[in-house]
Amino acid sequence: MTLKTIYIARHGYRSNWLPPPHPKPVTGIDGDPPLAEHGLEQAQELAHYILSIQPQPSMIFSSPFYRCLQTATPIAQLLDCDIVLENGIGEWYKPDRPTIPKPADCQILSKWFPNLKDTWSPVHYPSTDGENEEQIMNRCKVFLSKFIPTFEEKYPEIETVLFVTHAATKIALGMSLLGFSNVRETIDDEDTRLRAGSCSLDEYQLDKEGKWEIVMNGNCEFLTEGEEMHWDFLNAHEAGSDADIKARDKRNSKKAEGDEEEYEDVYVTLDVPSNNFNTSTIPPTAKLQVSGLHTETPLFMVNNDVYQGDWKNLVGTEVAFTEDMEEKYKVSDRIQLHDVNPS
Structure with a gap:
């Protein structure tokens, strides 16, 4: 059978x-x-x-x-x-x-x-x-x-x-x-x-x-x-790990304080194509828009430039800090960006 x-x-x-x-x-x-x-x-x-x-x-x-x-x-x-x-x-x-x-x-x-x-x-x-x-x-x-x-x-x-x-x-x-x-x-x-x-x-x-x-x-x-x-x-953390539980507790605390919107912090590295390694490709004031982050090829708009992304696994890990610099998270994913309409 x-x-x-x-x-x-x-x-x-x-x-x-x-x-x-x-x-x-x-x-x-x-x-x-x-x-x-x-x-x-x-x-x-x-x-x-x-x-x-x-x-x-x-x-x-x-x-x-x-x-x-x-x-x-x-x-x-x-x-x-x-x-x-x-x-x-x-x-x-x-x-x-x-x-x-x-x-x-x-x-x-x-x-x-x-x-x-x-x-x-x-x-x-x-x-x-x-x-x-x-x-x-x-x-x-x-x-x-x-x-x-x-x-x-x-x-x-x-x-x-x-x-x-x-x-x-x-x-x-x-x-x-x-x-x-x-x-x-x-x-x-x-x-x-x-x-x-x-x-x-x-x-x-x-x-x-x-x-x-x-x-x-x-x-x-x-x-x-x-x-x-x-x-x-x-989820940025292993299922059920101490880091996962800590992140869930933090979200629940925020909800208990009156923020009922459910969300999750996800940290990834964005690799933006650049022809000049001596200058910053994206200015700090740039507006970033994202669509389809849950898909294999999400789309990104940085100011007026459109990129298609591909998920990649990092070799090793990088570290991301929260805005208040009080917590850090390991980043194990990278999104490689490609010009949709390269010049």
């Missing part, structure tokens, strides 16, 4: 998303926090929702991080199915991260998760040096190209599986299944993006032409609190 349905879920609400003190990682691995009590409740709600729908997954593949196994466990218990580890759907870490956590293996994790079985050998592993956006997309493409034929050969009787993973990987897996080339693209003409709230659920089905289509995007309707902690690649 052919694998026909893939569900992809993000893990539940993490304990380190709450104010300190935070519990120590059960595995003893830095960067492997357990779920908060709220996250455990979300996992139960997700499990009961999956129990109520068809088709139901016959097997669960989990990232080897503790929070994902905590999310997968109530599903496995309700469906009476096994969980296996797959490092190919593990967490995304940027290359500039000081330490890239190495997750525990099946022998260690099975002490806490009785539904975890050692019946599957991971088909792919993330880079131990971290990944940029292009690399996590490539990782997921390579993983799927290995996983699907290997799975179908080993389990020809199973048509539906569930991946329990992380926000960035959830998005990259979905974009890979849909045939897109990068993680920042929208999936339709209405600028729809893949949603990745905590314990959200996607569903992909194989159509008659052998192409994957999305029929459920970031579903959170079964969660008591609805969608929480959505993340996508327009």
